[in-house]
Amino acid sequence: MSRALSLDAADDGPESRRSAGPHRLRIWAIVVAAAVFALVVLARWIVSPLATEAINRKLAHLPGYHGRVDTLRISLWRGAVGADGFQLFETGKERHGPVVKFKEVDLRLSWSALFRGKLGGRMIIDRPEIDIQKTETASPENKRKAAAKMREIQSKMEPWQEALRTAIPLEVTRLEVNDGRVHFSDTSHRPVAEFALDRVHLLLTGLKNREGGQRLPARLDLSAVTSGNGRLDVHVQADPLAEAPRFATTMKIQHLDLTGMNAFLAAYSEVKVSKGTFEIYVEANADNGTYQGYAKPFFKDLDFKSAKDNLGTKIKEAAAEAANAILKNDRDKKVATKAPFSGTFSGNKVDVWTAADLLLRNAFVEALREGFDR
Secondary structure (H helix, E strand, O other): OHHHHHHHHHHOOHHHHHHHHHHHHHHHHHHHHHHHHHHHHHHHHHHHHHHHHHHHHHHOOEOOEEEEEEEEEEEOOOOEEEEEEEEEEEOOOHHHOOOEEEEEEEEEEOHHHHHOOOEEEEEEEEEEEEEEEEOOOOOHHHHOOHHHHHHHHHHHHHHHHHHHHHHOOEEEEEEEEEEEEEEEEEOOOOOOEEEEEEEEEEEEEOOOOOHHHOOOOEEEEEEEEEOOOOEEEEEEEEOOOOOOOOEEEEEEEEEEEHHHHHHHHHHHOOEEEEEEEEEEEEEEEEEOOEEEEEEEEEEEEEEEEEOOOOHHHHHHHHHHOOOOOEEEEOOOOEEEEOEEEEEEOOOOOOOHHHHHHHHHHHHHHHHHHHHHHO
16 A cells, blocks of 8 residues: 555656646647737727717818728737728718728827827828818919918818827827829819829928937928829928928929820810920928928920910020020920019928928919919
């Protein structure tokens, strides 16, 4: 009897304990795998549908707009949120299609932003589309004024941006946009004036961090293909936390074929181009509530017809007046005028990115118009 007991006790020795170790590890592995699986099921089948329903309730009651998202994806183990099939409509103008839509967006969450009640972190948006439509006819005296044009564009952009900020509080530190599209149309003209940016790539960094005491810590780099197959490049350095817009920006459009913009040109300059290319270089700086810069447009091999009887001869006469601020490049047969501009933001509640955007757009439109009006 005593010998049998001693043999049983030997079974509980070091070898038995060593064999129990891997067994415990397997149990813990199964427990962890089950917990991860439970989190996946919880996020996908419970949290995600509830979050989708909650955000759609908010999007359905935006002031002046309404929208929806097909799916809101919650990835707890990655600390990420994603959305598929987002669309935003202007109330009463649904027949014109969505103002903004995108196929997919992913946001890698920042825990510090979550503690402040916001969705924050690094965001990637794939294939977004923005549609800007103007339907009202502008008065003749305002149509040719740069300030009126800036206010008009600003009034179209700000409402839906503010509505989205209210519904979805975001605190993004890095933003990347891939394969985007921006389309502008003015249906108050016949033919309808249209202009588009395709294959838009945007990278925005330094939104919250002020590295090394930099005066302009945020950086925006944008590239796109314009109507007329032009190449657009924009670079902006800015201080998004400054009370008044503070930035330095450059923009260039190269190799824009004007024959691909005849609808746009017919609406705003009453011309039809048979051949010719357009390029523009813009630099602008803003600080202390004021801005200044210049636009330098180039027209090459331009040939067009005008609805105005005498406008065609005006262009020929302009060559004789070239000494009045016209620069020539004989090798490329280009003609350009360097047009300085300056002004103030006083009285305009505009953020730094909107301010830079409006300046660059206005410089482009005015350069085209004035080029044909000379």
